[in-house]
Amino acid sequence: MQSHDVGIKDAVKMYGDFKAVAGITLDIKRGEFFTLLGPSGCGKTTLLRMIAGFNTIDRGTISFGENVINHVPAHKRGIGMVFQNYAIFPHLSVADNVAYGLKARKVPGSETGPRVKNALEMVQIAELAGRMPNELSGGQQQRVALARAFVIEPSVLLMDEPLSNLDAKLRVQMRTTIKKLQRKLGITTIYVTHDQEEALSISDRIAVMKDGLIMQVGEPTQIYKKPENPFVAGFIGVSNFLDCDIAGQDPNNAALTVAGYKIKDVRLSRPFTGKGKIAARPEYLSLDAEGIKGTIELSTFLGDFIEYEIMLESGQAIQLNEYTKDALSVKPDGMEVRVALDASAIIVYGEGGEVLT
Numbered sequence: 001m002q003s004h005d006v007g008i009k010d011a012v013k014m015y016g017d018f019k020a021v022a023g024i025t026l027d028i029k030r031g032e033f034f035t036l037l038g039p040s041g042c043g044k045t046t047l048l049r050m051i052a053g054f055n056t057i058d059r060g061t062i063s064f065g066e067n068v069i070n071h072v073p074a075h076k077r078g079i080g081m082v083f084q085n086y087a088i089f090p091h092l093s094v095a096d097n098v099a100y101g102l103k104a105r106k107v108p109g110s111e112t113g114p115r116v117k118n119a120l121e122m123v124q125i126a127e128l129a130g131r132m133p134n135e136l137s138g139g140q141q142q143r144v145a146l147a148r149a150f151v152i153e154p155s156v157l158l159m160d161e162p163l164s165n166l167d168a169k170l171r172v173q174m175r176t177t178i179k180k181l182q183r184k185l186g187i188t189t190i191y192v193t194h195d196q197e198e199a200l201s202i203s204d205r206i207a208v209m210k211d212g213l214i215m216q217v218g219e220p221t222q223i224y225k226k227p228e229n230p231f232v233a234g235f236i237g238v239s240n241f242l243d244c245d246i247a248g249q250d251p252n253n254a255a256l257t258v259a260g261y262k263i264k265d266v267r268l269s270r271p272f273t274g275k276g277k278i279a280a281r282p283e284y285l286s287l288d289a290e291g292i293k294g295t296i297e298l299s300t301f302l303g304d305f306i307e308y309e310i311m312l313e314s315g316q317a318i319q320l321n322e323y324t325k326d327a328l329s330v331k332p333d334g335m336e337v338r339v340a341l342d343a344s345a346i347i348v349y350g351e352g353g354e355v356l357t
C-alpha cells in the first residue's frame with residue numbers, strides 16, 4: 001500500500017469538560033518519521049488513538065492524503081500499530097501472530113507464508129517463527145509486534161511508547177532497528193514517546209506537546225538549539241534558566257545583565273527593554289577568569305565530559321559541562337570559579353516567555 005501524508009486540522013478531544021487534545025494542527029509528510037513528544041498526560045496517546053480510529057474526534061479533521069478519515073473505522077484506515085505492552089496473542093505462535101492481520105484482511109494463503117517470513121527477517125527473528133510468546137524475551141516480543149505491524153504494509157505506522165518496557169541497552173538497539181526499517185520502507189510513521197533523547201535520535205521532526213497543545217514543531221537540531229519557549233528549553237535536554245535585565249533599544253547591539261555580569265553584543269529579533277530570562281545549555285557555559293562568581297558544589301567525571309554543579313552567588317544552582325579533552329584536570333568541589341556565558345549560545349526570553357533571539 002502507498003504511504004500517505006497525514007493532515008491534522010484543529011483536532012479536539014474532550015473527556016467531559018476536559019480537553020485532552022485542545023486544538024492541534026499538524027502536517028506530517030509522506031514517508032516522514034514524526035514524533036509526538038511530551039510529559040505524561042499531555043495528550044499524546046489520545047491524539048494517536050484519534051489518528052488510528054480508536055478514539056472519536058470531537059472537532060476538526062484528520063486526513064490521510066486527500067481523504068478526511070474522521071468517520072472511517074479503524075480497520076479500514078490501513079494503519080499498523082505498535083503498543084508499549086506489545087499486545088501479541090499469547091495462544092498463537094510467532095508466525096501465527098504475524099499472519100493474523102493478513103488473515104483478517106483475507107490475503108490468500110499462498111501469499112501469507114512468504115510475507116510472514118519476510119516480515120520476520122526484517123526484524124531479525126526468522127528463526128523464532130515456531131515459538132510461543134511465553135518463550136520469548138521482551139525484546140523478541142517487541143520484534144514480533146513490529147513484524148505484525150509491518151506485514152500488512154500499512155499506509156501509516158503508529159507507535160505508542162514501543163520501547164518503554166525494554167532495558168536501556170535494548171532500547172537503544174531497537175530504536176536503531178526501527179529507524180533503519182522505517183527509512184528502508186518509507187512508511188509515514190507517527191511515534192509517541194516521553195523520552196527526549198529517544199525523540200531526538202529517531203525522528204525527522206518532533207512536535208513537543210504540553211496540556212493538549214503543540215509547543216513547537218521542528219527538526220531535532222532546531223528543537224534543541226532554538227527552543228521557541230521556556231517549556232521546550234526545559235523539557236529537551238538540560239537548560240539553565242537565569243533572570244536577566246535586557247537593554248535592547250538597538251536590537252542589533254543589545255546588552256544583558258545576568259547576576260551583575262554584563263553580556264554585550266547580543267542580537268535580538270526586536271527592540272526590547274526590561275526583565276527577561278536566558279536559557280543556556282551546560283555545554284555552552286565555560287569556566288573563565290571573567291564571568292558570574294560561583295562555587296563548585298559537585299564535580300562528576302563522566303568519561304567524555306565533566307559535569308559541574310555550581311552554586312552562583314545569587315543562590316541559584318546551575319549545571320556546566322566541560323569536555324574532558326578540553327580540560328586540564330577535574331576541578332575539585334568547593335573551588336571558586338567564574339562562569340562565562342557566550343552571547344551567541346544563549347536564548348533570551350522576554351516576559352511571558354516570548355523568544356527574543
Ligand SMILES: Nc1ncnc2c1ncn2[C@@H]1O[C@H](COP(=O)(O)OP(=O)(O)O)[C@@H](O)[C@H]1O
Nearest residue numbers: 015019020038039040041042043044045046047
Ligand atoms: N478515557 C479517558 N477518560 C477520561 N480522561 C482520559 C481518558 N483517556 C485519557 N484521559 C486523560 O487525558 C489526558 C491525556 O491522556 P493521554 O493522551 O493518555 O496522555 P499521554 O499519552 O500524553 O501520557 C490525561 O489527563 C488523561 O488522564
Ligand SMILES: [Mg+2]
Nearest residue numbers: 041044045046
Ligand atoms: Mg500515553
